[in-house]
Amino acid sequence: DEIGDAAKKLGDASYSFAKEVDWNNGIFLQAPGKFQPLKALKAIDKMIEMGAAADPKLLKEAAEAHHKAIGSISGPNGVTSRADWDAVNAALGRVVASVPKAKVMAVYDSVKDITDPKVPAYMKSLVNGPDAEKAYQAFLEFKDVVAKNQVTTASAPAVVPSGDKVGVAAKALSDASYPFIKDIDWLSDIYLKPLPGKTAPETLKAIDKMIVMGSKMNGNLLKAAAEAHHKAIGSIDAKGVTSAADYEAVNAALGRLVASVPKSTVMDVYNSMAKVVDSTVTNNMFSKVNPLDAMAAAKGFYTFKDVVEASQ
Ligand code: DGD
Ligand code: CLA
Ligand code: PID
Ligand code: PID
Ligand code: PID
Ligand code: PID
Ligand code: PID
Numbered sequence: 001d002e003i004g005d006a007a008k009k010l011g012d013a014s015y016s017f018a019k020e021v022d023w024n025n026g027i028f029l030q031a032p033g034k035f036q037p038l039k040a041l042k043a044i045d046k047m048i049e050m051g052a053a054a055d056p057k058l059l060k061e062a063a064e065a066h067h068k069a070i071g072s073i074s075g076p077n078g079v080t081s082r083a084d085w086d087a088v089n090a091a092l093g094r095v096v097a098s099v100p101k102a103k104v105m106a107v108y109d110s111v112k113d114i115t116d117p118k119v120p121a122y123m124k125s126l127v128n129g130p131d132a133e134k135a136y137q138a139f140l141e142f143k144d145v146v147a148k149n150q151v152t153t154a155s156a157p158a159v160v161p162s163g164d165k166v167g168v169a170a171k172a173l174s175d176a177s178y179p180f181i182k183d184i185d186w187l188s189d190i191y192l193k194p195l196p197g198k199t200a201p202e203t204l205k206a207i208d209k210m211i212v213m214g215s216k217m218n219g220n221l222l223k224a225a226a227e228a229h230h231k232a233i234g235s236i237d238a239k240g241v242t243s244a245a246d247y248e249a250v251n252a253a254l255g256r257l258v259a260s261v262p263k264s265t266v267m268d269v270y271n272s273m274a275k276v277v278d279s280t281v282t283n284n285m286f287s288k289v290n291p292l293d294a295m296a297a298a299k300g301f302y303t304f305k306d307v308v309e310a311s312q
Helices: 002-020 037-053 056-071 082-097 101-112 119-125 129-148 165-183 200-216 219-233 244-259 263-276 279-287 291-310
Strands: none
Touching (some): 002 129, 037 219, 056 082, 082 129
16 A cells, blocks of 8 residues: 555665664663643543544554564664564554545644754754654655555544443442542552663563554454543542542453453453562552551452453
8 A cells, every 4th residue: 555655665765764773771661751641641531532442353463563673673672573563563653544635733832832843953962863854754655655644533423331230339349449549649650660670672572562462452442441431531630539430441441351351361460560670669569558548449349350351
């Protein structure tokens, strides 16, 4: 297709730049300017809306392309192969073309809003400047091809199940865990801190398992889960906590999503995460909340998972 061909040209002009970026740099975990959690949440919300509007099949293919690209990483900078670089660009170009332009621009504008204007020049200073300029020029040509192939209306909204066993169990889970949710400091910057003692390549292994799980999920249920998060963001209070009803809808949506993939795929995520998250992290989280609330939530979760497993 046209976007695939354009991605080859983009690769010709941008792969030298890709090789110069230090993809393992811890700087990418930092907020790109002043830490403003509520504004950042707004930007994430725009990404969620864009994801919910995208063609699920193209999202799945983009996840598969990222998984493949992680498999061909080489060298200290963590760069993927030229072929996989092109494949990821093509897949993302197709995702962008599957949503109306306004959804893409809403992401751009909201991210701009939390980004210090000095950031682009600083990022450029870390690589060979002319290579960055060449890559940007090629991106501008690529985007014209994407725009030419872009839809003008979003894909249909998800069909949300109701009265199912997971939905019923989500009510019990949510009742048991909402007090715990209210104890958590959602506006803290601690969630941006690197995992103690873990390198980027180690953490990437766990991310890869999540990508694989995402690529196997039911596309309609993934879209429904994204829509539930968007709605939940719309009802947060000043401390970032969503309403009880929207919290329940998120749990129901995520339970159904987990049930749509094989158990081993879920356990691969858990086991790889357990390798990078040690008990200092979980104990620290626990120390900041009411212990009884956390234990009640945990009990609710371990009961809920049996219902999910039964419909898996
Ligand atoms: C936890 C898990 C939450 C940890 C929170 C930190 C996660 C950080 C993730 C960092 C993400 C980095 C990438 C993000 C993206 C970056 C973008 C650039 O507190 C365990 C051990 C292993 C814990 C770590 C693994 C958690 C993995 C969860 C998958 C999440 C994936 C999502 C990641 C983020 C991305 C989201 C999109 O399981 O867990 C606490 C448990 O720790 C405590 O141990 C458990 C035992 O495993 C269990 O066997 C049992 O003993 C239990 O239960 C205690 O404790 C007992 C009873 O048996 C129960 O019935 C009940 O009564 C209970 O007690 C009541 O207390
Ligand atoms: Mg979510 C999970 C935040 C958008 C899909 N997400 C998580 C949690 C964290 C979070 C609270 C990971 C850390 C953790 O396990 O803590 N997400 C979060 C924010 C946003 C967001 C702030 C922003 C909008 N997510 C989002 C979107 C999607 C997802 C758009 C796609 C639709 N997210 C998604 C999945 C999963 C998460 C599939 C998880 O599996 C993971 C998670 O919650 O794993 C348990 C602990 C969790 C909490 C504090 C909240 C849940 C409370 C449960 C139900 C009860 C508590 C149990 C116990 C005390 C602790 C967990 C024990 C553990 C062994 C499971
Ligand atoms: C400017 C000035 C003009 C010239 C110009 C110009 C530039 C405009 C630009 C630009 C626009 C622009 C847009 C970009 C957008 C990037 C969007 C990224 C979206 C990320 C998402 C992430 C996610 C997910 C995902 C799916 C999940 C939800 C999420 C589901 C259902 C200024 C040059 C025209 C770069 C969507 C993918 C996993 C949140 O206009 O004179 O330069 O760049 O998890 O959804 O699972
Ligand atoms: C524009 C203007 C509107 C019209 C419009 C428009 C277009 C927007 C577009 C577009 C946005 C867009 C985004 C694209 C992004 C491509 C990103 C590619 C990333 C590839 C990576 C590969 C890799 C890896 C990997 C992980 C490794 C690092 C690597 C570590 C730690 C402008 C059309 C709406 C195409 C990251 C995955 C293995 C490098 O908005 O008027 O057209 O395209 O190896 O990580 O090692
Ligand atoms: C233990 C001991 C026994 C008792 C026990 C026990 C506990 C086991 C546990 C547990 C397992 C477990 C699993 C959990 C899994 C969480 C998985 C989260 C996945 C997140 C994903 C994120 C993403 C996306 C997304 C879609 C995108 C891709 C991504 C596309 C196409 C120890 C109790 C049985 C918690 C997939 C969603 C946006 C990456 O066994 O005695 O306690 O928890 O962006 O894909 O867009
Ligand atoms: C298990 C064992 C296997 C069988 C199995 C199994 C099950 C795994 C499961 C499962 C995993 C799982 C995960 C669930 C996670 C739910 C997470 C809910 C999060 C809700 C949030 C709501 C909110 C917001 C929001 C953003 C705001 C904060 C809030 C800010 C900054 C165990 C079946 C495979 C259900 C985060 C979105 C508005 C609070 O593996 O043997 O069954 O379920 O307002 O952010 O303000
Ligand atoms: C213990 C012992 C067992 C019993 C047990 C137990 C307790 C475990 C616990 C606990 C685990 C736990 C985990 C918690 C996790 C919370 C995760 C929150 C994530 C929030 C995010 C927010 C954000 C943003 C956002 C984007 C911004 C950055 C942020 C930028 C660029 C010990 C009870 C099981 C509480 C990600 C979205 C706005 C950070 O296990 O016997 O008690 O709690 O602002 O992006 O700015």
